[in-house]
Amino acid sequence: MINDDILAHARQCAPAESCGYVVRTAQGERYFPCENLSAEPTMYFRISPKEYLKALAAGEVV
Numbered sequence: 001m002i003n004d005d006i007l008a009h010a011r012q013c014a015p016a017e018s019c020g021y022v023v024r025t026a027q028g029e030r031y032f033p034c035e036n037l038s039a040e041p042t043m044y045f046r047i048s049p050k051e052y053l054k055a056l057a058a059g060e061v062v
Helices: 002-013 049-058
Strands: 019-025 028-034
Touching: 002 019, 002 028, 019 049, 028 049
Parallel strands: none
Antiparallel strands: 019 028
């Protein structure tokens, strides 16, 4: 389930902010975890534009 994927990623990243995209694909919704590039990852998140393009290529970012 997508919620489980998001929560697992958040646990893996803690205490830093986790970030990613939910993408609607032909197979259903998928979570695309992304690396947090922020200089202050416990306070903010920053995602590479390349990660967005990768998610967008897979389907509709929701």
